[in-house]
Amino acid sequence: MLSSIQSPRLLRLSTLHQIPLRCLQTSTTPVPTPSSPQPTSQILKIRKSLLSRETTAVEIAKTFLSRLRRTEPQLKSFLYVSPEDAVLKQAEEIDRKIRNNEELGPLAGVLAGVKDNICTSDMPSTAGSKILENYTPPYDATAVKKLRENGAIIVGKTNLDEFGMGSTTEASGYQVTANPWDLSRVPGGSSGGSAAAVSAQQCAVSLGTDTGGSVRQPASFCGVVGLKPTYGRVSRYGLVAYASSLDVIGCLGSSVADTGIVLQAVSGHDKFDATSSKQGIPNFASQFIPKDYLDSKPLKGLRVGVIRETLADGVDPDVISSLQHSVSHLEDLGCTISEVSFPSFSLGLPAYYILASSESSSNLARYDGVRFGNQVFADELSSLYGDSRAEGFGSEVKLRILMGTYALSAGYYDAYYKRAQQVRTLVQKSFRAALEENDVLISPAAPSVAYKIGEKKNDPLAMYAGDIMTVNVNLAGLPALVLPCGFVEEGSSVLPVGLQMIGAAFDEESLLKIGHIFEQTLQGYSFVPPLVGDDF
């Protein structure tokens, strides 16, 4: 009866407590790869090998740099790569500290990529836009400053959709990044460069930003872990603003532990960001119990809510199938599964785009060609503004600024922006209610696997529709973790699928604990792309 998936409607988990979930597994499940070791924390591996003197920071840096050089012509993840001697100089400094038995930061020797909309004072920061070509900021973003204080080596700036506006990196003013799993496909966006770089292990970890899903969706498309913290957990000082009420800086890594350790490093209240929270930072890194020490039902008693609306029409049946496998796996770990419904779920998408376009139209008003960025010569001031912006901004950015300008115009504010804010209240209330009955909520991270390059380019609504799984989380300001949970076969390619877990505000600790256990006990999948293969 359920041997093939024709319509996603058949898979409504409406009586979850009655139907054993194993019955819903189908023959379209891709065959897992032969058993391979669970993802290990790159950060802890590097630390161990440095402290045991097994290797040096310089050797580690050279390994990553060589892999970066080898794969970069095909991937184009980076807009700027730090000169090799600068990277090795920092690595040598770490080796000197080791030789002198000096204290090492938790990220010592770890090569990190930083999305190019996060300011670095020693590297250009273009936000993926021509209007900021060669712009070098006068300060480091707080998150960058903290990475450096913890010993990380910033290897370069990663590609993104211009100003964060996009879901594929095709809207970058400079280049399109390829998905390491299939070079004819997108890595997702807007943090596509950050996700691809970690997936191909061009760097160990990276920072991205998430306004409507821009860390989580590329993590799903590239088969890496993406963590979106609670709004206010990480300072936005030095983050090029897109939508100030929604933007957060997030972490990407090849294991849950790595994203947790990076989160630990970059979190904290910052006096330069009035929206940054004074909430205490738990020791996120202490969640990562080694697999062998886990109980047989390590997540016993955990209440997991599956969001019903995320398994409806429009979601790829193979993605739904992967989600159901994940649900089975969580059940095996001892979780209690139930279903939650968010009737206002689909309203979140237009509400998000109204809010994001409106706020971006205000935030991008500063790019006027006068105080920084590219200037187009004009003999009159408004033409200087108009022409500098016309030449510097790409089409998607112009479109969103115009939409935002419209939504905020006199007479339209009540109809659009205010109503979108009211929908935001409804979304917040829905999540709060659901998270009283459940410890964590789950859904797919995206309705499909990675698209082909060019597939969605001329259809804005089709592009926006892909964000349906992620935007509501930004409206509510909640934390969410995406981790790879399976694969889908498309032609000759095998493409990863990401599972999204959503937690209560400031409860990244639970997400990391659950995610780590899920990851460490998931059998039979290897999330290392063939491009990297044995090298890694």
Added chain:
Amino acid sequence: MGSRAFMVLLSHRGAYINPSANAAQLFLTFGQSPFSPVKKKCLVERRNHRTSHNFSTAANSSLEPPNLPRLAETARISLTPDEVEEFAPKMKQVVDWFGQLQAIDLESIEPAMRADTEDDNSRDDLPQIFENREAIIKAMPSYEEPYIKVPKVLNKE
């Protein structure tokens, strides 16, 4: 007043309702859109009486579609005629899609500016010297100490 009118309409349709339920609770209880064409018409009429914004007073309450050249001027982006032609249908498509929020009753729902954050996280308003002034100046396209140089401002009508 708005929420009471909403309640009356629903019970007229025969739906069970808790008289003290607010719109948010309705969302969670029913799991379906509680909006019908009858309600939409009533809501629209109420709205037109109430506000003095330039909504059309027609029964279907359609807002004026985007005037692209005017918006481009407001946003200070010089669009080429090709761009106007390319963007206009895309904008219309997206704005029509935004329009689905018009159909919902959001009476008595407070707008949320952002996710809940703590109050009073401002720092003291004390001036501090920024160390890297040279880098700021270096980034300016046209600078003649101590002025940022720009072309003349033309006074439009």
